[in-house]
Amino acid sequence: MNRFAKYLASAAALIAAPLAAQTTAITGGKVVIGDGSAPIEGGTVLIRGDRVVAAGANVTIPADARRIDATGKWVTPGLFAGFSRIGLVEVGAVTQTNDMNASGSPFSAALDVQYAINPFASPVAVNRAAGVTRAVVSPSTANSIFGGYGAIVDLGADEDPITRARAFQFVELGETGHSRAGGSRSASHIHFRALLEEARTYARNPAVFDSDLLKASDAKALLPVINGSTKLLVHVESANDILKVLDLRTDFPALDIVLVGANEGWRVANQIAAAGVPVLASALSDLPYGFEDLAATQSNIGRMKDAGVKVAIGMINDRDAHQLRYSVQYAGNLVALNKVPRATGLSWDEAFAAISSVPAEIMDMGGQLGSLKAGRQADVVIWNGDPLELSTQVETVIIDGVDQSLSNRQMRLRDRYRDPAPGTLPNAYDH
Amino acid sequence: MKFRALLALVAGGSLMAGCAATASDTKSASAATPAQSGQSGGPAFPSTYEAYPSTPTAIIGVTIFDGEGGRIDNGTVFMVDGKISAVGGPETSVPENTTMVDGSGKYVTPGIIDVHSHLGDYPTPSVSAHSDGNEATAPVTPEVWAEHSVWPQDPGFSRAMANGGITALQILPGSANLFGGRSVTLKNVPARTVQAMKFPGAPYGMKMACGENPKRVYGGRNRMPSTRMGSLALNRQTWIDAQEYRSKRDDAKPPKRDLGKETLAGVLDGDILVHNHCYRADEMAQIIDMSKEFGYKVTAFHHAVESYKIADILAREGICSAVWADWWGFKMEAYDAIPENAALLQQAGACVIIHSDDENQIQRLNQEASKALADGRAMGLEISDAQAIQWITYNPAKAMGIEEMTGSLKAGKMADLVLWNGNPLSVYARPEKVWIDGALMFDSGDPKRRPVSDFELGQPGEGDVK
Numbered sequence: 001m002n003r004f005a006k007y008l009a010s011a012a013a014l015i016a017a018p019l020a021a022q023t024t025a026i027t028g029g030k031v032v033i034g035d036g037s038a039p040i041e042g043g044t045v046l047i048r049g050d051r052v053v054a055a056g057a058n059v060t061i062p063a064d065a066r067r068i069d070a071t072g073k074w075v076t077p078g079l080f081a082g083f084s085r086i087g088l089v090e091v092g093a094v095t096q097t098n099d100m101n102a103s104g105s106p107f108s109a110a111l112d113v114q115y116a117i118n119p120f121a122s123p124v125a126v127n128r129a130a131g132v133t134r135a136v137v138s139p140s141t142a143n144s145i146f147g148g149y150g151a152i153v154d155l156g157a158d159e160d161p162i163t164r165a166r167a168f169q170f171v172e173l174g175e176t177g178h179s180r181a182g183g184s185r186s187a188s189h190i191h192f193r194a195l196l197e198e199a200r201t202y203a204r205n206p207a208v209f210d211s212d213l214l215k216a217s218d219a220k221a222l223l224p225v226i227n228g229s230t231k232l233l234v235h236v237e238s239a240n241d242i243l244k245v246l247d248l249r250t251d252f253p254a255l256d257i258v259l260v261g262a263n264e265g266w267r268v269a270n271q272i273a274a275a276g277v278p279v280l281a282s283a284l285s286d287l288p289y290g291f292e293d294l295a296a297t298q299s300n301i302g303r304m305k306d307a308g309v310k311v312a313i314g315m316i317n318d319r320d321a322h323q324l325r326y327s328v329q330y331a332g333n334l335v336a337l338n339k340v341p342r343a344t345g346l347s348w349d350e351a352f353a354a355i356s357s358v359p360a361e362i363m364d365m366g367g368q369l370g371s372l373k374a375g376r377q378a379d380v381v382i383w384n385g386d387p388l389e390l391s392t393q394v395e396t397v398i399i400d401g402v403d404q405s406l407s408n409r410q411m412r413l414r415d416r417y418r419d420p421a422p423g424t425l426p427n428a429y430d431h
Numbered sequence: 432m433k434f435r436a437l438l439a440l441v442a443g444g445s446l447m448a449g450c451a452a453t454a455s456d457t458k459s460a461s462a463a464t465p466a467q468s469g470q471s472g473g474p475a476f477p478s479t480y481e482a483y484p485s486t487p488t489a490i491i492g493v494t495i496f497d498g499e500g501g502r503i504d505n506g507t508v509f510m511v512d513g514k515i516s517a518v519g520g521p522e523t524s525v526p527e528n529t530t531m532v533d534g535s536g537k538y539v540t541p542g543i544i545d546v547h548s549h550l551g552d553y554p555t556p557s558v559s560a561h562s563d564g565n566e567a568t569a570p571v572t573p574e575v576w577a578e579h580s581v582w583p584q585d586p587g588f589s590r591a592m593a594n595g596g597i598t599a600l601q602i603l604p605g606s607a608n609l610f611g612g613r614s615v616t617l618k619n620v621p622a623r624t625v626q627a628m629k630f631p632g633a634p635y636g637m638k639m640a641c642g643e644n645p646k647r648v649y650g651g652r653n654r655m656p657s658t659r660m661g662s663l664a665l666n667r668q669t670w671i672d673a674q675e676y677r678s679k680r681d682d683a684k685p686p687k688r689d690l691g692k693e694t695l696a697g698v699l700d701g702d703i704l705v706h707n708h709c710y711r712a713d714e715m716a717q718i719i720d721m722s723k724e725f726g727y728k729v730t731a732f733h734h735a736v737e738s739y740k741i742a743d744i745l746a747r748e749g750i751c752s753a754v755w756a757d758w759w760g761f762k763m764e765a766y767d768a769i770p771e772n773a774a775l776l777q778q779a780g781a782c783v784i785i786h787s788d789d790e791n792q793i794q795r796l797n798q799e800a801s802k803a804l805a806d807g808r809a810m811g812l813e814i815s816d817a818q819a820i821q822w823i824t825y826n827p828a829k830a831m832g833i834e835e836m837t838g839s840l841k842a843g844k845m846a847d848l849v850l851w852n853g854n855p856l857s858v859y860a861r862p863e864k865v866w867i868d869g870a871l872m873f874d875s876g877d878p879k880r881r882p883v884s885d886f887e888l889g890q891p892g893e894g895d896v897k
Contacts (some may be wrong), residue, residue, distance in 0.1 A: 033632060052721060093643075093762035105659045112466060239891070285589060286897040287555045287790055288887070295892030298594075322760045332858030339852050340861050341876050343896040390801040390858045393809045410759070414739075414810060417775065421743050 022401070023048045025061040026382065029070030030166025034077040036349050038346075038376035045075050047378040050401035055372035068396065070382050076352065078133025078266050078379030078399065079144060080370045081324040082359035083233075083260055086135045087117035087124055087161060089154060089321035097121075100321070103142035107194075109169060109225075110217035111148025113139050118163035119153075123322045125408035126157040130325030131387065131394045133379040134163065134369055136200035136280070136314070136359065138170045138233060141301065145177045145188050149221065151234065151327035152363055154379070156399040165361060168231035168258070169221065174241045175292045189244065195250060199223050207349070231363070235260040235281070236314060238292035239267040246275045258362055261302075263296035269307035278362040280314030281394070301334060301354070302344030313399040314361035327355045332388035342396075374419035377401075456466070463695060469513035470843035475895060476578060478629035484685045485869030487511040489525040493534025498541035498824035498839030502817040508539055510846035516838045522757035523728055529572040532864070538854055540820055541839050542619075542847035542867065543600025545793050546753050546827040547589070547707070547733050547786035551602055551617075551625070552577055554585030555790060556886075565605035566612065570649050570656060572671050574691035575612035577602045581625040588896055589882040592619050593873050594794035596849035596862040599630055603638045603733075603832050606708040607648045609666055613694055614706060616831050620867055621882040636834040637698055639666075640708040641718055643766045663717060663724065670725040704730040704832055706753075712740035719748055731830040733786060736768035742779035751782035751830045754790070756799040756806075767811060773800075773822065774807020777814055784830060796823045801856035816856055845869075 024047045031043030033055060044059035045052065061067070090097035099116035114134065117137055118124070133155055139147035147170035152163040172180055173188055181188035195214055202219035209216050222294045224230035232255055234245050242262060250257050259265065259279040265272060281301050288294045304311045313330055315323075329353055337345030346354060360370025369377055381387070382396040397404040418428045423430075488510050489839035495506040497518065507523035509516045516525050526530070559565045563580035570576060583603055591597035604611035617628040634746035639772045650657030656665055673695035678694060681688050682752035682842035697703035705722070707716050709732045722729050731751035732738065737761065738745055746750060752772075759768035768790045776783045785800045797820075804819040828838025846869035853860035865873035874880035883894050 066470075089760075091763055091766055124761075244717070257876070265890070284794075286789065286794075288677070288890075289555050289557050289586060291555075291556060291558075294887075294890045295895070297892060297895050297897050299896055319758075319761075323757070325757075329802070329858060333795075333798075336859045336861055340896060342878070388858060390798055390806040390856065391808075392807065402811055405803075413767055414769045414771045417739050417742075418810070420740055420775075427740075 002250060013331050023062050023065040024068065024401075025059075025065040026068045026075050026248050026380065027061070028074035029073045029382065030075040031055055031116075031372065032074060032352055033184065033373060034353060035373065036353040036357065039074070040347055042257045043215045045372055045380055047380065047398070047401050050376050050378055052374055052380075053373050054374055058107070073395065074263065074383040074387055075351065075385065076169070076381050076387055077356045077370060077372050078381050078397065079131050079324070079327050079355050080359045080375070081132055081135035081315065081327060081356075082355070082362070083316050083320065083323055084135040084137055085140070086137055086155070086324055086391070087119060087138075088113060088137060090121050090398040092321065101140040101142040101147065102416070105142070107148075108144035108217070108218050109146040109148060109221040109295065111139055112166065112176045113149060114151050114162050114165040117153055117154070117161050119159060124155050124161070124408055125157070126322070126406055126410055127324045128397060128399075129155065129385070129394060129406040129408055129411070130409055131381040131397060132324045132327065133397065133399045134368050135324060135380070136167070136363060141170070141172050141180050143180070145172050145191055146218070146222075151420050152365060152369075153301070154399050156402060156403075157405050163369070164365065167229060169225045170233045170235070172235050172307070173245055174236040174238060174261070175413040176235065185241070185244070192248070196226050197223055199226060226252060226254065229255040231256045231258055233258045233260050236292075237261045237263040237296075238420070239264040239295070241292060242268050243271060243402040246271060248278060249275070260314055263300060264298065265292045266300045266303035267295055269297060269304045270310055272304065273308035276420065277312040278312070280316075280359065280362065281311050282316060282318060283313045284333055293387070298333065298337060304336060305346060305350065310358065310362060311354065312362055313354045314359070329390065331355050332390070336387060337372055346386065363429070394415060432479075437891040468801050472734060476576075476626060476629075478631045479626045480620065480622070480629055480631055481623070481873070482513045482565045483870035485510070485513055485618070485846070485866070485871070486530050487526065487528065488532060488866070488869070490529040490532045490534040491525070491851070492521070494538045494854070495840060496538065496540045496820040496855070497841070498821055499841075500815065500817050500821050502815070508840060508848065510866065510869045513846055514840055514845060515840055515844050515846050515848075519814045521714050523565065523874075532850065536853070537863065538851040540596070540851065540855055541824040541842070542739050542837065542849055542865065543796050543823050544827040544831070545597055545600040545796060546731065546784050546830050547788045548591075548793055549605065549788070550587040550600065550603055550605070550790060550793070551585045552579030552593065554582045555587055557608045561679050565607040567605075567648055570608050570609050570645055570654070570665060571610045572612050572691065573610040573694040574605060574689075576615065577604045577612060578615035578625050578629065578636075579630075581615065581617075583622050583628060584884045586884045586887050587793070588619055588621065589884060590790070591793045593862065593875070593881055593897065594864055595796055595852070596855075596865055597793060597796070598847040598849070598865065598867050599828070599831070599833065600793070601636060601706070601876030603636070603706060606638070606640035606644045606804050609640060609645050609662055610669060610670050610691070610695075611640060613633055613637055613703070616833060618867060620872065621884065624690070630711045630833060632833070632836065634704055635694075635700060636698065636704045636706045636831065637750045638706055638708065641714045642708070643709050643762055644708070649868060659714070663721065666721060669695065670721070695819055696708065699725065699842070704830070705720055706731050706830070708732055708733045709735050715760065716741060716744065719744070719750070731782075731784065734765075734788065735757035736765050737847065738781070739769060739772045739775040740767075742776045742781050745776065746781035747780045749782070751826060753786040753827070755782040755788070756785060756803040758881070770806040771810055773803035774810070775813045776812055777807065778812050782826055782829070783825045786827070792849065797855040797860070798858060801858075804856065806854060816854075819856060861866055
């Protein structure tokens, strides 16, 4: 093969789509559907092409199906990270590799992470190997309360990470919003309302739009927020800030709000539930980082759930570009709370749903992602034990029906330094 | 300890100034070296900690991880007068009038110890008024003491106890400076003053930092160091000056007291332990050579994400690595971190400590140790559960110089221990009770046995399970 042919071959390998007709049956495992139902012992997961055909106890396996024996193992949907910055950062402090926000840009709401997400960033490979297959990817903010458009991505080893571009707009309306808007929540709320009004002005006559507050691109980006066709992810923590966000729908009734963070959500859980607003909450936040977090507790998610709030685990500002693999540990900790007097946790089934189907549903993608129900994208993980337990390892990851490589540079470094003293040649020759 | 600490308090506080402490008083604060003495000869800023009242207590039918790699099933731990009296199997005899705790299905470990914390110095709420962890006005500040920044009302202390079973911890200055200052080792007991938290008899540590942080902080101001070579030059010149100070210290006319050089001389004397923030393997090797040039020892490299690359060297040199289980990628010098770091060090016979440097992960060092253990096993390394517990108990105690007093469940040691409601290496386990010097300081079943800091009193969420 000449060099060009080799290049083509490797490029083809990168985008290896499942054969349309290929059918795979994963048999004998403890199957977790991911929708909050109890695991099924000795179940089968049947995949055809990039979709789940069936999962459960009584699945007929076609004669020509490829079989993967998962006896003694657990089979689950891939983990769905409810809030992240995966793919936007290679090395956090190396600014050229950090695309979370744009402090030098004149734009805000129009910024769009779909152009920045790098499927070849090493955090994507590391977290893929830990069973994370999908993620909400949000920008952060710099000069405005608005961060821009976020996306839903897959963590597959291919060049097309975007599942849904422009899936939501991100806005800060708590302590961060206070500082972005100029030093007061009065300012962040008037800013929010004024910018949305400006966007309406833009819509009436784009040709003559001339605003002191907003660029035309940003105005255009806010229009689908106003009419509810694009979700609005709002980062707030305190009970009072949450109530003020819920109140926004008095003036902007179509806003499709999702709360992010919400450390004090439990204090106003009934109001959140009554508003029908879902939450991507931080699981183990329990310290008063700021005065907006005074009542933070690990029982927050459990209490909100008990009040009828739809709540999933997100990781805002919590190593959210590198450590989505913490999702399982966080979910496991919420299960642990059940044995702590006065604490409120989640059942195991609920906890796993909080990192699979529930975040997918909150992003209106529950029909396509987040569980092993028939018709969903075939994101499947095989584990050698309880996926929420710390000792458990991932054995197989399938994304969109494609078997994924679990290799990453951490594993390569591990193998190179298994015996660190150089042998007959320096370590650099060990590859 | 209670009695001795009381003596130290009397000597320092109530008696006339100039009234020299007795020999036994001086010895009681075993770190009372010249480098840290007050003018009167007694220790400066002495510990006023006293153990809280305890009742003779036995935990029976419990699985014991003793902190030194041992495990006893269906075991008994008996503590009396703040000390561990007996540790053994079901045959262990317990006197009458002992409070019995049924430990069946539960686990007991020594109190968890964090060798790297900034609680109190960088407390929550993390407002700028509370930012007291880096004296980032000069790159060489061995004269500052972390204890003078500790805010005892940091709610993080109580979280570390209730969720993490932390009974002792070292508070370090931050890593902006090459020489960050003295550390302080605390008992994780709520108190009005930091002196009432100071671990009696614990030696001091000194924080050093290599790598990106000092050169970023000072290079950004066009000051030395702006490079790694600048850091080493400034480090070496500082040690040269410290050696000179130390050589003149006992002259007939000694030099004027110099707080920074007192600390550096204390390191050269071997009384103050060096805790060196250092990520990269090649830089650790440079620091080791520098320590040999000036005749001191590095006790532990902290954040040592690349220790696995030189595990053999670290084992040979007898230097501990204080590491996270899996942090990586947040800056260039953390880029090559791997989750098998701790296990590879253990495999090489090097000293391993799992540390937090974080107000959240200090609440689950047991889980971090468990992940590091699992990743080692996944690559085929054989490490026992009990060895992983040693990473968060005896080993940090050793690096803090308090291993004769705490860090393992041995008769005669301080009764610092945690009863877990399940295997502490499981994600589903939490502390049920925490004793410090035999006193029950946390009981998950008793809302009144849960500390609530002044800051949280009268606030939303006061006394919640957190």
